[in-house]
Amino acid sequence: MTTPTPLLEIRNLSVAFRTGGQDVTVVKNVSMEILPGQTVAVVGESGSGKSTTAAAVNRLLPENGRVIGGEVLFEGRDLAHASEREMTAIRGAAIGFVPQDPMSNLNPLMRIGDQIAEALEVHGRATGRAARPRVVELLEMVGIPDPVRRAGQYPHEFSGGMRQRALIAMGLACRPKLLIADEPTSALDVTVQRRVLDQLETLTTDMGTAVFLITHDLALAAERADTVVVMYRGEIVEAGAASEILADPRHEYTRRLLRAVPSLSSTSMVTAPAAPAHHPAEPTSATTDPAESASATPDPAESVFTTQDRAEPRAPASAGDLVVIEDLRRVFTIRAAGTGVASRFAAVDGVGFGIPRGHTVSIVGESGSGKSTTANLLLGLDEITSGRILFDGTDLTSLRRRELFAFRRRVQPVFQNPYASLDPRYTVEQSIMEPLRVHRVGTTASRRQAVARLLDQVSLRSSMAERLPHELSGGQRQRVAIARALALSPDLVVLDEAVSALDVLVQAQILELLAELQRELGLSYLFISHDLAVVRMISHRVHVMRSGRIVETGTPREIFEHPKDEYTRELLAAIPGARRAA
Known part of the structure; x- marks a missing residue:
């Protein structure tokens, strides 16, 4: 039996970011392949390198990021060394992309339908009024009700979940051979998530479209993917059939991920409420x-x-x-x-x-x-x-x-x-201190002491007080947000x-x-x-x-x-x- 030719083949890929005058390697010798019509899910925690790997495929790395080794072969062509003109023709048409954050990836000044139509027009699939039926079809396909009316609305008139669905419609607009979906359903409720993922499965079956799925949800990956790749600190630590990974994980990190996945049998974390104790963070x-x-x-x-x-x-x-x-x-x-x-x-x-x-x-x-x-x-x-x-x-x-x-x-x-x-311009200390300052609680010195106690309370090191948000992981940012919410002893x-x-x-x-x-x-x-x-x-x-x-x-x-x-x-x-x- 002839072995199918991979649609995408990543060989010993390494990616580095230039930080503080030196290269920091964030993806190390990663190799994987995706066959036509196959769904491969890459899972791992924040900072594991999964999104960076996907960005390297589409050549959408940040300005300080670059491929320092290996190849990215798409239909036999090395994208790591393709010209920008070649990549412009490939992006959207042959390789679709669904980003995670709908707030920063939709133009607030353009109607949703016009933004989807633009994806069709750029690649010559449809223009003007001819694009309208396809736009409506795409919106309906991703589960947006009343698609004719919704196509004429702006992003601010959509809920967060609906904005994410619009991005998915844009990614699928040109019927690409490969769809890179970076956390495509993290903002969606479970029923819409199911409809969207069912549609992605239909694409892989009916059109031979392959899906490169980036997710932190191991249960979703195991349920929806043919192959699961587990990344940790820039390296692949385990890969195999989804059923095998779920039933018999070999690596300790994979076992940790599985233990952390919430399910309907998970143990409750709450107990009967008790009288509250003294709040350690409030300056008097x-x-x-x-x-x-x-x-x-x-x-x-x-x-x-x-x-x-x-x-x-x-x-x-x-x-x-x-x-x-x-x-x-x-x-x-x-x-x-x-x-x-x-x-x-x-x-x-x-x-x-x-x-x-x-x-x-x-x-x-x-x-x-x-x-x-x-x-x-x-x-x-x-x-x-x-x-x-x-x-x-x-x-x-x-x-x-x-x-x-x-x-x-x-x-x-x-x-x-x-x-x-x-606020991206505020340090962690300034962000946590702001509600104390606005409500005129304490002195500058006591507010700083409160920040130190709050950081300890949310399990962050005191040295993080001087960092800016872009220097923190997503989980660290959310801990800062919780510390800020607790600052006033609510x-x-x-x-x-x-x-x-x-x-x-x-x-x-x-x-x-x-x-x-x-x-x-x-x-x-x-x-x-x-x-x-x-x-x-x-x-x-x-x-x-x-x-x-x-x-x-x-x-x-x-x-x-x-x-x-x-x-x-x-x-x-x-x-x-x-x-x-x-």
């Missing part, structure tokens, strides 16, 4: 300099929330619900592109639940279900249409400006993207997809950190996620949202072992590797 008013004292302590008379600069949490965890949400609604007015016809859309429609002190309450659901809008309403980042939110017994809609300022001190967010949530932390962009080892570390901080400090969490396995591990109570409404509520055990709503059962069935659960 006793340390305030006389020169700063006039402005450092807010006036208690101005706010129903403010006491003094408190070092002790406000109440024990057993004191009932910290947050009560009643019949909450948020209605948006949407104008159709071109016609100006307005329609009303209820993103949150009659939602109600409570968050007890010291508990983690999670909201799960598909992209567009209303879970992030609910979080934004609680954070005061969006306006309530009707209903009310009570925080510590006070209606948030009644707050005056200074009262709202004091409220923000007690409720802090941690967002999904650790790359975008930190009662409630709202975590909106706070671990979805992290590899499984870092994700496990962050989840353990959150559980430990809750036990020590009596924190309450509102945890927003599309990852049901993670939600089971971290939650005391779970609400399932669909189309702006809560369709099911219960404990993690009730929701995941005995789901009552068909939609909940669909979400559970779509989890990659769900069948692994014992």
Whole structure:
């Protein structure tokens, strides 16, 4: 039997980055091949070299990166030494690419349909009105509802998951022979993830398209790929058939990855809430300099929330619900592109639940279900249409400006993207210190002491205080974001997809950190996620949202072992590797 000719063959590839006047090798003698129609998944934690390997294939390395050894053969042609003109013709047409971050890879000034059409026009596949049917077909293929109308909208009118799907449509536009997909579904909920990955499988079967899948999700890789390649510190430590890697991993690092993958049988990390302990990071008013004292302590008379600069949490965890949400609604007015016809859309429609002190309450659901809008309403980042939110017994809609300022001190967010949530010009110390400075807590010296304690609390070395965000890994950035959220000793932390962009080892570390901080400090969490396995591990109570409404509520055990709503059962069935659960 004749052995198939590889579509892509990587031979002893080494890549280095120029840093501090010297070359640092980040990919070392990597070799692999991808056959026509085959899906090869490369897995590993942040910094393992998997995305750098993919970037070397497409010649999209950063300016300080270069191939220092080896070959990248695509249909027999060495791309490592091809001209830029040749690469321009290959990218998009023969090798498609789906990047991870939709926020920085879509033009905010162009309509989604025009951006997809541009990919078709550049390679002569369709122009003008002739591209329109293909654009609509692509949007429908990746699971975007009402594709005709959505094609005329801008990126800011799409949810994060929908923006990622638009990038996938662009990558598939020219029906490439090879599709490089770098974490293509990390921002997607499980049901949309399943539809997108099913479509990629259809491409490999019907069109002979090969997929080079970069992912930190080992369960997804094992379920979807023919071959799995495990990378660690720039080297391949294990490779083989997906079923073999999953059933009998040989390398200790692969075994660590498998142990860290959350599943429906994972052990819960939360315990019964206890009374919160003293918060070690809060500077007290006793340390305030006389020169700063006039402005450092807010006036208690101005706010129903403010006491003094408190070092002790406000109440024990057993004191009932910290947050009560009643019949909450948020209605948006949407104008159709071109016609100006307005329609009303209820993103949150009659939602109600409570968050007890010291508990983690999670909201799960598909992209567009209303879970992030609910979080934004609680954070005061969006306006309530009707209903009310009570925080510590006070209606948030009644707050005056200074009262709202004091409220923000007690409720802090941690967002999904650790790359975008930190100011690139601020050092770690400046980022963590900023909320203390804004709220005029402590002195410069005491704030620095607080930063040191907070870094220790989130398991970061004190030497990292002077680093900038680009010098940190994704997991380290998210730890900094958590430290910043804890700086003001909040009662409630709202975590909106706070671990979805992290590899499984870092994700496990962050989840353990959150559980430990809750036990020590009596924190309450509102945890927003599309990852049901993670939600089971971290939650005391779970609400399932669909189309702006809560369709099911219960404990993690009730929701995941005995789901009552068909939609909940669909979400559970779509989890990659769900069948692994014992």
